[in-house]
Amino acid sequence: MKKIKDLYLELKIPKNLQRHMLRVACVGKYIADNWKNTIDEKSITETLLLHDLGNLLKFDFTKGLDLLDEDERDADYWLEVQSELKSKYSSDEHEATQMMAKEAGVSERVLFLLNNMGSSNLYKTLKTDDWELKICSYSDFRVSPYGFITVEKRFKDILQRYENRDHIL
Numbered sequence: 001m002k003k004i005k006d007l008y009l010e011l012k013i014p015k016n017l018q019r020h021m022l023r024v025a026c027v028g029k030y031i032a033d034n035w036k037n038t039i040d041e042k043s044i045t046e047t048l049l050l051h052d053l054g055n056l057l058k059f060d061f062t063k064g065l066d067l068l069d070e071d072e073r074d075a076d077y078w079l080e081v082q083s084e085l086k087s088k089y090s091s092d093e094h095e096a097t098q099m100m101a102k103e104a105g106v107s108e109r110v111l112f113l114l115n116n117m118g119s120s121n122l123y124k125t126l127k128t129d130d131w132e133l134k135i136c137s138y139s140d141f142r143v144s145p146y147g148f149i150t151v152e153k154r155f156k157d158i159l160q161r162y163e164n165r166d167h168i169l
Contacts, residue, residue: 001105004049011100012081015069016145017052023148025049028139040132046106047113047136054096057085067145094118119158 002010008018025048032041056078065073072078089096094115101114109132117125117136125137141154149157 001046007050007053007100007104011053011085012056013053014056014072014078016067016072017055020143020145021049021052023143024051024139027142027148028135031135031139035131035135037131039135040109043107043109043113044132044135044139046110047117048139050097050101050104050106050110051114051117051136051140052093052097053100054085054089054093057082057091057093057096 007013013021025045028044028048029041032039032044059067059078059082061075061078061082065075065078068078085096089099097114098111101111106114113133113136116130116133117140122137125133128134138151141151142148144154144157
């Protein structure tokens, strides 16, 4: 698999999105390090370092650039990057993330975890015995664009930020 920092640079992932994925991976790694049973820590960490690669595709730059770092607040640049990513991968952020991860050379297990984590799969995740999937989903729900928060605050943040959208995540 490619080095994460090289992949982020190649795909032009904004710094705030990089920080989010790194923080989420830290939560997942912490849980995996302290897990009492056998668990695939490597797949959890890789999944969480990649889980939002395609999220730039859902950013709405007409509503502002406040989530981006000050030195990255150039709407024209990001609209161009969005266009490039859509033409190379997909206009759907989940599909694009899968394609980017495949291109990076991840395992089938990581692709499975990427495809099955997230709010749209939350009901299935709660019912499964796949603890690696549960850890990945939980870890993502503990980190907002601004840092570590409670699950309750994260759900409120998500609902507020994605209000009036076709889907929440």
